[in-house]
Amino acid sequence: MSAPAPDARRTGAQIMCEALIREGVNIIFGIPGGAIMPFYHALPEYKDRLHHVLCRHEQGAGHAAEGYARSTGRVGVCVATSGPGATNLVTPIADAWMDSTPLVAITGQVSSLVLGRDAFQETDITGISVPITKHNYLVKRVEEIPAVMHEAFHLASTGRPGPVLVDITKDAQQAHTIPTWDAPLSLPGYKPTLEGHKRQVREAVAVMLSAERPLILAGNGVIQSGASAELREWAELLGVPVITTLHGLGGFPEEHPLSLGMPGMHGWVHVNRAIQECDVLFNIGGRFDDRVTGKASSFAPRARVIHVDIDPSEIGKNVAVAVPIVGDARRVLRALLDDLAHRPGPAVEARRAARATWLTHIRDMQDRFQGRHKELNRPETTSLMPHDVYAALNRAFIEHSARGEGYRVVSDVGQHQMWAAQLLDWRRPRTHITSGGAGTMGFAVPAALGVALAHPDETVWAIVGDGGFQMTNQEIATMVQEKVRNVKIAIVNNGYLGMVRQWQELFEGKRYSGTPLTGPDFAALAKAYGVRGVTVEQVGDVDPAIASAWAHDGVVLLDFRVEREVNVFPIVPQGQSIGQMLVAVGEHAEGDDT
Amino acid sequence: MTHTIVALVQDHPGVLHRVISLIRRRGYNIESLTVGHSETPGVSRMTLVVEAENVEQVTKQLNRLIEVLKVFDVTNDPTVERETVLVKVQAPASARAGLIALTESAGARVADVGSNTMVLEVTDLPEKVEAFIDLCRPLGIKEMIRSGRIAMTRGSGGGAGARATGTPGGAAGRAAPTGQPVDSSPRPYRAQADGDE
Ligand SMILES: Cc1ncc(C[n+]2csc(CCOP(=O)(O)OP(=O)(O)O)c2C)c(N)n1
Ligand SMILES: [Mg+2]
Numbered sequence: 001m002s003a004p005a006p007d008a009r010r011t012g013a014q015i016m017c018e019a020l021i022r023e024g025v026n027i028i029f030g031i032p033g034g035a036i037m038p039f040y041h042a043l044p045e046y047k048d049r050l051h052h053v054l055c056r057h058e059q060g061a062g063h064a065a066e067g068y069a070r071s072t073g074r075v076g077v078c079v080a081t082s083g084p085g086a087t088n089l090v091t092p093i094a095d096a097w098m099d100s101t102p103l104v105a106i107t108g109q110v111s112s113l114v115l116g117r118d119a120f121q122e123t124d125i126t127g128i129s130v131p132i133t134k135h136n137y138l139v140k141r142v143e144e145i146p147a148v149m150h151e152a153f154h155l156a157s158t159g160r161p162g163p164v165l166v167d168i169t170k171d172a173q174q175a176h177t178i179p180t181w182d183a184p185l186s187l188p189g190y191k192p193t194l195e196g197h198k199r200q201v202r203e204a205v206a207v208m209l210s211a212e213r214p215l216i217l218a219g220n221g222v223i224q225s226g227a228s229a230e231l232r233e234w235a236e237l238l239g240v241p242v243i244t245t246l247h248g249l250g251g252f253p254e255e256h257p258l259s260l261g262m263p264g265m266h267g268w269v270h271v272n273r274a275i276q277e278c279d280v281l282f283n284i285g286g287r288f289d290d291r292v293t294g295k296a297s298s299f300a301p302r303a304r305v306i307h308v309d310i311d312p313s314e315i316g317k318n319v320a321v322a323v324p325i326v327g328d329a330r331r332v333l334r335a336l337l338d339d340l341a342h343r344p345g346p347a348v349e350a351r352r353a354a355r356a357t358w359l360t361h362i363r364d365m366q367d368r369f370q371g372r373h374k375e376l377n378r379p380e381t382t383s384l385m386p387h388d389v390y391a392a393l394n395r396a397f398i399e400h401s402a403r404g405e406g407y408r409v410v411s412d413v414g415q416h417q418m419w420a421a422q423l424l425d426w427r428r429p430r431t432h433i434t435s436g437g438a439g440t441m442g443f444a445v446p447a448a449l450g451v452a453l454a455h456p457d458e459t460v461w462a463i464v465g466d467g468g469f470q471m472t473n474q475e476i477a478t479m480v481q482e483k484v485r486n487v488k489i490a491i492v493n494n495g496y497l498g499m500v501r502q503w504q505e506l507f508e509g510k511r512y513s514g515t516p517l518t519g520p521d522f523a524a525l526a527k528a529y530g531v532r533g534v535t536v537e538q539v540g541d542v543d544p545a546i547a548s549a550w551a552h553d554g555v556v557l558l559d560f561r562v563e564r565e566v567n568v569f570p571i572v573p574q575g576q577s578i579g580q581m582l583v584a585v586g587e588h589a590e591g592d593d594t
Numbered sequence: 595m596t597h598t599i600v601a602l603v604q605d606h607p608g609v610l611h612r613v614i615s616l617i618r619r620r621g622y623n624i625e626s627l628t629v630g631h632s633e634t635p636g637v638s639r640m641t642l643v644v645e646a647e648n649v650e651q652v653t654k655q656l657n658r659l660i661e662v663l664k665v666f667d668v669t670n671d672p673t674v675e676r677e678t679v680l681v682k683v684q685a686p687a688s689a690r691a692g693l694i695a696l697t698e699s700a701g702a703r704v705a706d707v708g709s710n711t712m713v714l715e716v717t718d719l720p721e722k723v724e725a726f727i728d729l730c731r732p733l734g735i736k737e738m739i740r741s742g743r744i745a746m747t748r749g750s751g752g753g754a755g756a757r758a759t760g761t762p763g764g765a766a767g768r769a770a771p772t773g774q775p776v777d778s779s780p781r782p783y784r785a786q787a788d789g790d791e
Contacts, residue, residue: 126608130615135660138608155660189604189663313654 001045012142012173013042016106019149021049022181025077027068027453028106029053029061033081034121036108038173053453053482056474058085060446062092064475066101067450070433071408073226075102075156076450082109083121086167087128091440093163094132098437099247100220102161104152105129111171112140126167134162142175147183154185159192160311161224192310196327196335204282204306204323205339209351211280213358214240215303217263217292220247220436221285221310221329223429228252230333231284237340239352241359243271245286246436249426260362261370264292265572266418268373269589270365272570272578275300284308285329288318289437294578308332369589373569374423384539386416386492386562390423392542393461393490396550397425406458408433408451412444412468414499416492418568420463442471445489449475452487459486459550466493466519476529479555488549489557491522494564502567506585507574526557533557596625597649597669598745601640602632604661612659613640620655622646626677626742637663641744672748678717678741679727680705684734685712693733700726711736 003018004010010018016039020028026049032040043052055061058080065076076096080089086107096103110119126138135155137148145168152164208214222231228251235242235258242252243260252259263271272294275281281303286292288307293299296318304322307315308329315324325332340348397407409424411417411434426432433451435443448462469491479487501515526533536545536558549556570581570589581589603609610629617624623645632639646652653665685693685707693712697704702716716726720743727738 127611130608130612131619187660190660311658313651313658317651 003045007178009176009178011038011042012145012168012175012177013038014045015142015145015177015179016149016168016173017042017046017050018179019146020077021046023149023153024074025050027051027053028077028079029055029064029068029450030079030106031055031058031061031081031085033083033085033108035082035110035170036079036085036106036173037081038170039079039106039108039168052079053449053478055446055449055478057446057472058088059091059442060449060472060475060478062089062103062105063095063440063443063446063472064450064453064478065103065105066092066096066099066443067410067433067447068454069096069102069450070099070447071430071451072454073102073224073430075104075153077104077106079106080108081121082107082125082167083123085121086123086125089125089165090128090132091438091442093129093165095435095438095440095443096163097132097134099435100161100224101163102156103163104156105163105165107165107167108173109138109167109169112169113171115140115169125165129165132163133165134160136165137167139166139168139172142172142177145172146179146181147186150181150183151185151187154187155190159190193312193326194310194328194331196308196325196332198335200323200325201332201335201339204308204325205336205343207280207304207306207323208238208240208282209343209347211240211278211304212354213274213278214238214280214282214355215274215278216240216242217245217275217281217283217286218242218248218251219245219284219286221308222248222251223285225285225310225329225331226429227285227330227333228429230330230337232256233337234333234340237337237348237352239355239359240282241274241362243267243274244426245289245292246421246434248286249421249432250429253427254425255427258359260366262421264289264578265294265574266422266568266570267292267572267578268366268422269369269570269581269583270362272572272581273365274362276302276577276579278303280304280306282306282308284333285310287311287314290318291436293318294572294580295576298577298579369570369583372583382539383563384537384542384561386419386494386560386566387423388539388542389490389492389560389562390419392546393463394424395543396546400459400550401427406455407431407461408455408458409461409463410434410444410448410451412462412464413439413441414465414468414497415494415502415566415568416463416465416498418499419492422568441465441468444468445472446475446478448487448489449479449482449484452479452484453482456486459488462487462489464489464491465498466491466495466522467497467517469522470519473525476526476531476555476557480530485554487555489526489555490546491557491559493519493522493559493561494566495519496564498566499568501565502571505565505567506571506582522557522559526555531555531557533559535559535561537561595647595649596643596645597652597667598673598675598743599640599642599644599649599653599656600666600668600745601642601656602663602665603629603638603640603659604663605631605636605638606661609638609659609661610640612661613642613656616655616659617642617644617652620651622652626740628742628744630744641742643743666747668745668747673745674748675719675743675745676717677720677723677743678715679723680737680739681714681727681730681735682711682737683714683730684710684736686710689733696729700729702726 061078065078069076306323411420523533625643705715706713
């Protein structure tokens with residue numbers, strides 16, 4: 001089996017494979033079925049250049065492609081058949097949409113001859129996916145395939161990245177033609193603005209220099225545009241503290257003296273208070289999601305807001321903005337740094353010095369509030385606390401980094417996810433991968449598969465709840481078939497849909513409706529899949545379990561049976577100001593402006 | 595408040611669905627929407643009349659659609675706006691002369707005469723159309739269809755003759771959060787093309 005000669009007529013399916021290869025794709029995740037069979041028929045001819053990972057559920061294929069994309073910055077590709085195959089992709093597509101993840105989803109469609117007649121496995125996936133894709137295509141003619149595929153990758157990866165769906169009828173995959181590549185893109189309505197407007201850039205620098213209590217908020221855009229170095233330079237030159245959103249974690253190293261940590265619903269008290277007190281808030285690449293802002297009308301009440309975003313529609317959507325800058329985070333930061341370089345040095349210097357008091361003030365708040373959440377003040381009980389798991393993981397991360405060994409963390413959705421964000425130390429971009437905007441339980445295990453295949457030399461930790469794990473654990477079978485060895489799964493097993501239980505405890509009088517949860521013996525399940533599974537119940541066993549999992553050449557599942565009813569604190573109750581934080585059951589942070 | 599938005603879109607299958615889907619999802623209320631060919635082959639022109647607190651969000655969201663070429667909020671621009679209505683009224687032979695006189699005085703036309711009915715047609719400003727319908731009501735309206743509004747700016751301004759929103763520089767100076775009262779005075783738009791100083 002070999003690919004056809006360049007000038008030979010070939011099938012649409014072969015053209016699809018070649019288009020993928022031309023876009024630099026070497027791995028795709030999917031499941032075959034009737035309407036996509038011609039594509040699968042062609043795949044073996046390209047197998048040395050295009051590796052197909054057979055997942056166990058299309059949702060898994062989609063999340064795996066997302067994990068691949070989020071950890072590499074390249075476009076992830078997933079493939080499914082028509083009808084149920086395509087609808088199973090809806091969740092990961094929506095997830096990618098909410099988190100601006102570059103994804104191309106390819107679905108087979110019934111033949112154009114029967115399209116629109118409720119044919120077997122016909123589903124209007126282009127109609128279904130309109131509100132959750134950046135764009136989508138229905139391809140009915142083989143001649144359209146090269147241009148559509150090129151446009152799809154262009155759209156997915158440029159501007160604000162996002163998912164693009166390409167639905168290709170079976171007859172278009174089967175028809176023959178000689179493809180014409182390299183047709184110019186025909187997207188007259190698509191012109192992302194990359195460079196910040198000069199006057200706005202100048203204005204932003206002036207506002208930052210005039211600020212007494214400035215704050216930088218770094219979001220997903222910093223990671224996506226690869227702006228960490230520029231961000232660091234900008235923060236250091238100005239002496240401005242930096243907070244990182246859930247998707248900004250790793251965009252600014254947490255051990256840096258200017259790093260404050262995460263804001264928002266489960267952010268730190270000192271971070272949220274800093275937001276409420278700051279006089280200038282410089283948001284680069286964050287979208288002021290409600291999990292960050294709390295009640296938007298009382299968010300950062302004293303601040304003039306500078307908002308840098310590649311998507312003009314994000315600016316002014318949730319929070320009023322004084323200085324809007326549309327552009328790519330890295331390019332805008334470069335422009336800001338250039339502008340700053342032309343300002344008189346002593347002025348910049350003086351400003352930086354003046355900020356020391358502001359930073360000291362925030363650090364004082366941090367000392368007052370953060371310790372009780374970050375370091376476990378072990379209660380009388382000796383039972384295993386979630387915090388023990390994270391503390392041990394942190395120790396392992398430090399130890400292995402020191403040896404130059406890479407690692408990445410993929411978290412699922414729930415309490416364990418928030419603890420991961422809060423308690424682990426984030427140092428490098430693209431090492432923290434989670435489902436943020438959509439909050440998709442079941443994300444972590446398949447996403448970890450994608451991350452692991454993209455980074456075979458690193459260790460990938462999937463941190464997952466017992467609830468989310470039971471949604472997509474079948475992808476362990478995919479790991480085994482793919483001979484993936486570098487995934488380590490840590491289940492923070494509390495026997496509950498914990499995050500929902502927490503809300504029920506705090507806000508609904510402990511009515512635990514639909515949240516107590518049983519499961520199989522996860523370690524035994526791991527063994528059934530053919531990987532190592534270990535149950536950990538004692539505090540003293542955590543470090544050794546993590547160490548041996550790391551050392552083991554193969555997938556390992558660690559089932560941490562933690563204390564069941566532990567809450568994630570601090571928490572801003574839904575819809576309230578971020579100035580109002582619960583730090584324990586029924587206890588507000590001292591001095592809250594309630 | 596009610597805004598009139600003109601959008602130039604690529605004439606592709608599904609583009610209307612995308613626009614409607616967006617408007618529905620974001621919770622804006624469409625009062626009227628018309629689509630038709632523009633002066634450029636392959637480009638359709640939509641006129642949307644929407645009820646929205648924060649119209650800047652509407653235009654920016656529309657601009658996000660790949661097949662949307664340009665969006666103009668022409669609410670505060672001098673425009674020519676037109677709407678057509680067809681009204682079928684009872685018209686026994688005895689009443690016809692009176693009806694024809696009324697039609698003429700209102701600037702309308704008789705589009706069809708049936709044995710017992712007449713179809714009257716008027717194309718005018720939306721308020722005039724409204725007034726004409728009121729005039730017809732006592733006559734007994736049997737059927738009615740309004741076309742929805744089309745709009746074009748007066749004079750020789752470029753493109754749709756108005757300011758394109760959301761293009762290069764994006765947001766205007768001050769944007770207000772959604773769901774909050776915004777001042778309805780025309781928002782100063784700052785052109786953000788480079789080199790404007
Ligand atoms: C697919 C999906 N269904 C439901 C929810 C709502 N939800 C959010 S967190 C959560 C509990 C998660 O439980 P678990 O995976 O055990 O994690 P824990 O919170 O206990 O750490 C649920 C049900 C969701 N986010 N995603
Ligand atoms: Mg749980």
